Amino acid sequence: MSTIAEATARGQTRRRMRIDGWRWAGRIFLLFMLLYTAVPMIWMLITSIKSGFAATQFPPQWWPDEPTLASYQKLLDPQNSVGQDFLRFFWNSLFVSTVTTILSVIVAVPAAYAFSRFTFPGRNFLFFAVLLRNMFPAVIFLVPLFILMRAIGLVNTHGSLILTYLTFGLPLAIWLLKGFYDNIPVQLEQAARIDGATRFQAFIMIVMPLSTPGIIATAIYSFIGAWNEYIYAYTFLSKNEQLTLPVGIQRFFSENTTDFPGLMAASFMMSVPVVVLFLVLQRYFVRALTEGAVKH
Amino acid sequence: MAHVVLKDLVKTYGSFKAVNDVSLTVNDGEFVALVGPSGCGKTTTLNLVAGLTSITSGDIVIGDRVVNDLDPKDRDIAMVFQNYALYPQKSVYMNLAFPLQMRKLPRDEIDKKVKEAARVLDMTHLLERKPRELSGGQQQRVALGRALVRDPAVFLMDEPLSNLDAKLRVQMRSEIKRFHQDLKATIIYVTHDQLEAVTMADKMAVMNGGFLQQYDSPAQVFAHPVNMFVASFIGSPAMSLIPLETSTANGGTALTSAEGWSLGLSPRNVQKVTKAATKKVVLGARHSTIKLHKSAVPGSIPAKVYTVEPTGDVTFVQAFLSGAIVNVSVPPNIAVAPDERIWLEFDQERMHLFDGETEMALEAD
Numbered sequence: 001m002s003t004i005a006e007a008t009a010r011g012q013t014r015r016r017m018r019i020d021g022w023r024w025a026g027r028i029f030l031l032f033m034l035l036y037t038a039v040p041m042i043w044m045l046i047t048s049i050k051s052g053f054a055a056t057q058f059p060p061q062w063w064p065d066e067p068t069l070a071s072y073q074k075l076l077d078p079q080n081s082v083g084q085d086f087l088r089f090f091w092n093s094l095f096v097s098t099v100t101t102i103l104s105v106i107v108a109v110p111a112a113y114a115f116s117r118f119t120f121p122g123r124n125f126l127f128f129a130v131l132l133r134n135m136f137p138a139v140i141f142l143v144p145l146f147i148l149m150r151a152i153g154l155v156n157t158h159g160s161l162i163l164t165y166l167t168f169g170l171p172l173a174i175w176l177l178k179g180f181y182d183n184i185p186v187q188l189e190q191a192a193r194i195d196g197a198t199r200f201q202a203f204i205m206i207v208m209p210l211s212t213p214g215i216i217a218t219a220i221y222s223f224i225g226a227w228n229e230y231i232y233a234y235t236f237l238s239k240n241e242q243l244t245l246p247v248g249i250q251r252f253f254s255e256n257t258t259d260f261p262g263l264m265a266a267s268f269m270m271s272v273p274v275v276v277l278f279l280v281l282q283r284y285f286v287r288a289l290t291e292g293a294v295k296h
Numbered sequence: 297m298a299h300v301v302l303k304d305l306v307k308t309y310g311s312f313k314a315v316n317d318v319s320l321t322v323n324d325g326e327f328v329a330l331v332g333p334s335g336c337g338k339t340t341t342l343n344l345v346a347g348l349t350s351i352t353s354g355d356i357v358i359g360d361r362v363v364n365d366l367d368p369k370d371r372d373i374a375m376v377f378q379n380y381a382l383y384p385q386k387s388v389y390m391n392l393a394f395p396l397q398m399r400k401l402p403r404d405e406i407d408k409k410v411k412e413a414a415r416v417l418d419m420t421h422l423l424e425r426k427p428r429e430l431s432g433g434q435q436q437r438v439a440l441g442r443a444l445v446r447d448p449a450v451f452l453m454d455e456p457l458s459n460l461d462a463k464l465r466v467q468m469r470s471e472i473k474r475f476h477q478d479l480k481a482t483i484i485y486v487t488h489d490q491l492e493a494v495t496m497a498d499k500m501a502v503m504n505g506g507f508l509q510q511y512d513s514p515a516q517v518f519a520h521p522v523n524m525f526v527a528s529f530i531g532s533p534a535m536s537l538i539p540l541e542t543s544t545a546n547g548g549t550a551l552t553s554a555e556g557w558s559l560g561l562s563p564r565n566v567q568k569v570t571k572a573a574t575k576k577v578v579l580g581a582r583h584s585t586i587k588l589h590k591s592a593v594p595g596s597i598p599a600k601v602y603t604v605e606p607t608g609d610v611t612f613v614q615a616f617l618s619g620a621i622v623n624v625s626v627p628p629n630i631a632v633a634p635d636e637r638i639w640l641e642f643d644q645e646r647m648h649l650f651d652g653e654t655e656m657a658l659e660a661d
Contacts, residue, residue, distance in 0.1 A: 187381035190348050193368040194375045195442070196398030209385050 048072070048264035055260040071265035086266060088241060089248030096158050096244055097226040100165040104173050104222040105215060112177030113203065117186065130171045138168070138231060146235055160236045161244070165229060169222040176221070180214030181207070213284040220281055224274055245270045298359035298449035298482060299324045300345065305354035307340055314340045316506040325480040329493035332503035333529070338486045339454055345484060346452050347371050359449055369398070374443035378455040380435045382427035388438050389423040395446045413445040433464045440475070453485045457492065469496060490530050494518065502526050524655040527580050527648060533612060536622040538579045539652060542569050551577060553618040557597050562644040568658040569649060576652025583623040587641040588613060588630065596639035601632050615640065
C-alpha cells in the first residue's frame with residue numbers, strides 16, 4: 001500500500017513540475033513580448049525629455065542627467081513656427097479621423113443592419129464584395145485612387161483622405177456590426193413593433209442600445225485606422241498646412257538635422273488620443289470582439 | 297376583446313407556399329390552438345395575423361377591421377414569444393411599461409397598470425430586476441405580463457412554453473388556461489405539442505404542409521379525425537394505422553390482410569368501406585379501443601409483441617400486425633413478453649376507416 005501511495009505521490013510531483021515548467025516558459029514568453037512592445041515606447045518617452053545633445057550621445061544615457069520638458073513646450077507653443085505646425089497637424093489629424101469615424105458609423109450601422117436582417121437580391125454578393133476590398137494591400141489602390149482623386153479635384157483636400165479611409169474602414173466596420181446584429185434576436189424588434197413601435201423606433205429604442213458596444217468598437221477601429229494612416233496622406237497631400245500628423249512629423253523633423261527629442265515628444269503626443277480612447281472604451285472593444293463566441 | 301377571421305390566407309416565399317388558403321374564424325373570447333409539426337405553417341400564420349410578415353393574398357379581420365395593411369402596432373394585439381423577447385437592457389418594470397409608454401399614456405396611469413399587472417402575476421418583488429436575473433418561469437411570466445398590461449383585443453402566443461422544463465411547463469399551462477378563463481381573452485396559441493392544444497384550447501386548428509387540415513373542438517378532432525394525418529398527429533401514443541384491403545365473400549364484406557387473416561365488419565363499417573374509391577382501406581384504432589387476448593377469441597386477429605412499456609398505471613404494448621405497429625394499452629397486471637403471440641380485438645364502434653388512396657376518413661351516411 002505504502003509503495004503505491006509513494007509512487008502516486010512521486011508521479012503527482014513530477015506532473016506538477018512539468019506543468020510548472022510550461023507555465024514558466026509561458027511567463028518568460030509573455031515577459032519577452034511585453035519588453036518587445038513596451039521598451040520602444042519607454043525609450044520614446046525617455047528620449048522626449050532629453051536635450052538634443054543627450055539624445056544622440058553614445059553610450060546612451062539610460063536616464064537623462066537633466067530631464068527637460070523643453071520639447072513639449074516648443075511643440076505646444078502656438079507662438080513659434082514648430083508649435084504652429086505641430087498644432088495644425090494635430091488638428092488636421094483630429095478633423096480627418098473624427099469625420100471618418102462619424103461617417104463610417106453613420107454608414108456602417110444601417111448597412112450592417114440591412115445585411116443582417118433583410119434578404120434582398122445580391123445580398124451575399126454585395127457582402128463579399130465589401131470584404132473583397134480588404135484582401136488587397138493598400139498600395140495597389142494608391143495610384144488608381146490618386147488618379148481618381150485628381151479627376152474629381154480632391155487632391156490636396158482632406159476630403160480625399162476621408163473618402164479613402166472610409167473605403168478601408170467601412171468593410172470591417174460593417175462586418176463587425178453585422179455579427180452584432182445577428183446576435184440580437186429578431187423577436188426583440190418584433191415584440192417592440194407589436195408593443196407600439198414603428199420599425200424605425202424599434203431599431204432606435206431597442207436594437208441600437210443593445211449594439212452600443214459594437215458601435216463603439218467600430219468607432220475606435222475607424223478612428224485608429226484614420227489617425228495612424230501614412231501612405232495615402234503622404235501621397236494625396238503636399239501643402240504643408242494640410243498635412244496630418246504621421247506625415248507632418250516625419251517631414252517636419254527630418255529636413256536638416258533630426259531633432260530626436262522633438263520627434264519623440266511629437267510621437268508621444270500623437271499616441272495619447274489613441275491610448276486614452278482605447279483605455280476608456282476597451283471593455284466595449286473586448287466585448288465586441290468576443291460577443292457571440294459562446295452562448296449565454 | 298374581439299373576434300378574428302382569416303379568409304383564404306396565402307403566404308408564398310418564391311415558389312414555396314408556406315400558408316395555403318387558410319380560412320378560420322376565432323370567436324370573441326375563444327382560445328384557439330394552431331397545432332402541427334414543425335414547418336407546417338402555424339408560426340407563419342401567427343406572424344401574418346400579427347403583421348410581422350406581409351400576406352400574399354387573402355384577408356385578416358380583427359374585431360371589425362380588415363388589418364391586411366396595418367402595422368403590427370396598429371392591430372391592437374399582444375404577443376408572447378417562445379424566447380420571451382424581453383428587452384434585456386430594461387428592468388422588469390420598464391419592460392411592462394414599454395407598450396404603455398409607446399401609447400403615450402400618462403406616467404401615473406402607466407405606474408398603476410404596471411403595478412396591477414405585477415400584482416396579478418405575483419411578481420411585484422421582481423420589478424427592479426433585469427430579465428437575465430430571472431428564472432425561465434419568471435421570464436415567461438413577465439412576457440405574459442407585458443402582453444396583459446396593454447389589454448389588447450387579441451393575444452397571440454408562439455410556443456410560449458417550449459423553453460420551459462417539463463414540470464414548469466405543466467404549471468404554466470394551467471396558469472395560462474386560468475388566465476384565459478379569468479380574462480375571457482381571445483387567444484391564438486401556436487404549439488407543436490398536441491397535448492398542449494388538447495388540454496388548453498377551446499378549438500384546435502390542425503395544420504400540415506401549409507394547409508388547414510381540421511378546425512374543431514379537441515374532443516371532436518380526437519373522436520372524428522378527418523384524415524390520416526390528423527388521426528396520427530392527435531393523441532398519444534399515436535393512433536395505429538393498418539393498411540388492409542376490402543374483400544367480399546359469401547355476401548359479407550371484410551378487411552383482409554396480406555398475412556392471410558380477415559376481419560369482419562359491422563353493417564355501419566361496411567357502409568363506410570363501400571364509400572372508398574379503391575379496395576385499399578386503412579384501419580385506424582386508438583390504443584384504448586383495442587383489447588389484448590392471450591388466446592384466440594372470435595373476431596380477434598393474431599399479432600406478435602414487439603415491445604412492452606410499463607408506465608405504472610397502464611402498460612403500453614406495441615405489436616406487429618400486417619406490417620404495421622399497433623399500440624395497445626393494457627392494465628399493469630397483465631404480463632406479456634416480447635415476441636409473445638397475442639390476439640387483438642378491435643372495437644367496431646370506435647374504429648376509424650380511411651380511404652387508402654386519398655387518406656381521407658370514410659364516413660357512414
